[in-house]
Amino acid sequence: MAETTFKPKRKSGPIKIATIGGWLVSIFFFLPIAWIVSSAFKPKADILVSPPVFFFTPTLSNITEAISFDNTLDYFTHSVVYSFGAVTLAIFVSFLAAYSFSRYKPAGTDFLMFLLLSTRFVPAAAFVVPYFQLFNLLKLKDSYIGLIAFYTMFSIPFSVWILKGFLDGVSQRFDETGLVYGASRWHIMFKVILPQVKPGLVASFVFNILFVWNEFLFNFQLGGARTFGIPVGLFTGSTKGGAIDWAYVASIGTLYVLPLIIVIYAFQKYLLVGLTFGTVRGEV
Amino acid sequence: MAKSVETLEKSFKTKAKPVNPAKKKNLFSWGLLAPVLFFFILMSVLPTIWMFGLAFYDYTLTSAKKAEFIGFKNFFDFLANQQLSGAVSRTFIFLICAVLLQTFLGILIGVLFWKNDKMPGRRLALTLFFSPMVVTPIATSLFWKFILDPTLGVINYFAESLGFARFDTLTDQVLAFPTLVLVDTWMWTPFMTLMTLAALGSVPKAELEAAQVDRLPLHRLITTVIWPHAKFILGLGILLRTIDAFKTMDLAYVMTGGGPGDRTELIAVSLYRFAFKSFKLGYATAVSVFLMFIAIALTSIYLYILNARKKAEE
Numbered sequence: 001m002a003e004t005t006f007k008p009k010r011k012s013g014p015i016k017i018a019t020i021g022g023w024l025v026s027i028f029f030f031l032p033i034a035w036i037v038s039s040a041f042k043p044k045a046d047i048l049v050s051p052p053v054f055f056f057t058p059t060l061s062n063i064t065e066a067i068s069f070d071n072t073l074d075y076f077t078h079s080v081v082y083s084f085g086a087v088t089l090a091i092f093v094s095f096l097a098a099y100s101f102s103r104y105k106p107a108g109t110d111f112l113m114f115l116l117l118s119t120r121f122v123p124a125a126a127f128v129v130p131y132f133q134l135f136n137l138l139k140l141k142d143s144y145i146g147l148i149a150f151y152t153m154f155s156i157p158f159s160v161w162i163l164k165g166f167l168d169g170v171s172q173r174f175d176e177t178g179l180v181y182g183a184s185r186w187h188i189m190f191k192v193i194l195p196q197v198k199p200g201l202v203a204s205f206v207f208n209i210l211f212v213w214n215e216f217l218f219n220f221q222l223g224g225a226r227t228f229g230i231p232v233g234l235f236t237g238s239t240k241g242g243a244i245d246w247a248y249v250a251s252i253g254t255l256y257v258l259p260l261i262i263v264i265y266a267f268q269k270y271l272l273v274g275l276t277f278g279t280v281r282g283e284v
Numbered sequence: 285m286a287k288s289v290e291t292l293e294k295s296f297k298t299k300a301k302p303v304n305p306a307k308k309k310n311l312f313s314w315g316l317l318a319p320v321l322f323f324f325i326l327m328s329v330l331p332t333i334w335m336f337g338l339a340f341y342d343y344t345l346t347s348a349k350k351a352e353f354i355g356f357k358n359f360f361d362f363l364a365n366q367q368l369s370g371a372v373s374r375t376f377i378f379l380i381c382a383v384l385l386q387t388f389l390g391i392l393i394g395v396l397f398w399k400n401d402k403m404p405g406r407r408l409a410l411t412l413f414f415s416p417m418v419v420t421p422i423a424t425s426l427f428w429k430f431i432l433d434p435t436l437g438v439i440n441y442f443a444e445s446l447g448f449a450r451f452d453t454l455t456d457q458v459l460a461f462p463t464l465v466l467v468d469t470w471m472w473t474p475f476m477t478l479m480t481l482a483a484l485g486s487v488p489k490a491e492l493e494a495a496q497v498d499r500l501p502l503h504r505l506i507t508t509v510i511w512p513h514a515k516f517i518l519g520l521g522i523l524l525r526t527i528d529a530f531k532t533m534d535l536a537y538v539m540t541g542g543g544p545g546d547r548t549e550l551i552a553v554s555l556y557r558f559a560f561k562s563f564k565l566g567y568a569t570a571v572s573v574f575l576m577f578i579a580i581a582l583t584s585i586y587l588y589i590l591n592a593r594k595k596a597e598e
Contacts, residue, residue: 018396018399018400018403019400019403019404021396022396022397022400022403022406022409023403023405023409025393025396025413026409026410026412026413027412029412029413029415029416029470029473029474030412030413030415030416032416032427032428032431032470033415033416033419033427035427035431035438036427036430039430047436048436049436050435050436050441051441051445052436052438052441093319093320093323094320096316096317096319096320097316097317097319097320097321099316100313100314100316100317101317103313104309104310104312104313104316106310106313106314106317114583114584114587115324116324117583117586117587118579118580118583119328120583121527121579121580121582121583121586122531122575122576122579123530123531123533123551123552123555123572123575123579124531124533124552125531125533125552125555125556125559125572126335126552126555126571126572126573126575126576126579127331127332127335127572128556128559128560129335129338129559129565129568129569129572130331130332130334130335130338130569131331132559133334133338133565134330134331134334149323149326149327150327152323152327153323153324153326153327153328156320156323156324160320185312210418213420214418214419214420215420216420216421216422216534217533217534217556221560231420231422231423234422234423234426235422235426235538238426244426244429244430246430246436249426249427249430250430253423253426253427256420256423257415257419257423260415260418260419261411261412261415263418264411264414264415264418265407265408265411268407268410268411268414271414271478272478272479272481272482275417275475275478276479276520276521276524277524279520279586279590280479280482280517280520280521
């Protein structure tokens with residue numbers, strides 16, 4: 001069988017130009033981040049100097065100093081605890097809900113999906129006040145329980161949308177066959193269907209971690225010294241003594257950015273589905 | 285006597301009533317939804333209702349005065365407030381400039397990468413290219429503040445060596461706003477490129493091939509083959525970007541603080557300031573309710589495009 005694939009007519013000349021162009025664009029967009037990362041490895045005297053230093057002997061002293069601050073490691077620990085806690089919980093309950101939406105379509109499915117999607121579109125600042133008061137009332141401020149409950153809801157809409165999309169793509173035949181052979185509903189859900197939507201689970205896990213990891217405003221207002229994460233740490237730590245401590249910003253910024261870059265390299269094919277709320281799928 | 289027979293019959297009936305499978309299924313489906321509904325009601329519906337209620341009160345956190353019901357006064361005040369309507373129109377100017385620029389550049393770069401799917405190191409190049417959009421705006425704004433710093437910043441160094449004067453972009457009356465647009469463009473052009481690649485990827489390969497066999501001229505290829513398929517995803521991308529640009533807060537708040545004067549004061553920044561700087565919670569929530577209705581309208585448009593695409597595919 002002759003496989004026909006689309007091959008645009010290519011001359012070697014334009015392709016080479018396109019390759020160089022693509023790399024130039026990529027490097028251009030990456031330059032600001034590269035500048036921050038390189039600053040983190042400069043000797044302190046070379047960071048705060050004009051004209052800027054482009055060649056230097058790299059040192060780890062800024063990073064070790066930033067880590068040695070009392071709170072730095074705490075910020076990382078807090079971020080890990082609440083983001084992994086909330087996202088794991090969110091994906092579990094979202095899978096149940098998405099399965100229900102996809103297989104049983106209970107009355108009001110479309111409306112509920114609409115409401116969930118609309119939470120993505122409201123400016124975060126609009127909701128901070130009611131949450132702030134609610135958290136004070138329920139004594140949830142600066143607690144893991146409060147933040148995990150909040151970030152679970154923060155992650156649910158995205159997870160439900162993405163998982164429902166993937167579940168709709170798995171044929172109902174699997175469910176029916178399972179029922180005919182007398183398997184329980186739970187067995188069908190977790191042993192038959194779940195393995196088939198693994199890409200959806202991976203995508204929603206990775207991207208929800210990313211979003212919660214990056215969330216600043218609610219962590220800042222609803223958290224406290226016991227629950228502040230990295231973005232808040234970066235913000236508050238940078239202005240500790242009035243003037244901005246650029247060595248701190250560069251070091252913590254670097255520690256914060258490098259894992260993100262690894263994540264987009266490793267999960268690049270999920271980037272699209274991740275950034276469109278699970279509504280658009282395709283390959284990059 | 286007759287009565288007892290009736291009750292007997294009734295009890296018999298209820299006992300013998302076969303379990304309705306449809307009803308059981310219904311119960312199961314709602315049982316699966318229960319945990320999500322629990323979180324949704326506690327962490328989304330409740331704060332929303334609270335927000336609606338608060339919008340009708342005169343409530344300032346720092347004053348000793350008790351919260352007082354004032355009806356629609358907050359809304360009238362808000363609509364009459366010149367500063368706020370200024371912030372709203374500034375937000376629209378910001379989003380129109382930013383989204384247009386990002387869409388234009390995004391499509392350009394998208395086409396560059398699309399025609400070139402075998403380029404060496406494509407995945408690494410795309411990783412570098414996509415990285416601005418996954419960095420939290422707080423970090424982005426701090427990074428750019430460093431880069432644009434009037435004395436230490438590397439951009440000013442280059443400007444000076446090219447013969448320009450050093451300038452403090454972020455506190456300059458004229459330059460602050462365009463700088464904000466440009467930083468936003470740096471962050472989000474990769475997103476429009478991603479959407480362009482997806483949109484071009486949604487064009488069936490067979491149609492592209494047929495067009496090539498028929499030697500369709502480029503402009504016809506775009507209008508008759510690519511556009512009918514690509515328009516949906518591109519539309520979704522532009523809309524998502526519009527909504528997010530409308531929500532921009534952290535970037536402006538950290539980079540310029542809304543200044544100089546109110547040159548970069550976007551509506552979300554004003555909202556945050558009302559709530560957490562002057563603690564006028566009732567007033568701030570009235571603004572929130574207004575923003576929420578805009579958000580719901582935009583959601584409807586988004587779903588409309590999504591459904592139109594589904595229909596077109598069927």
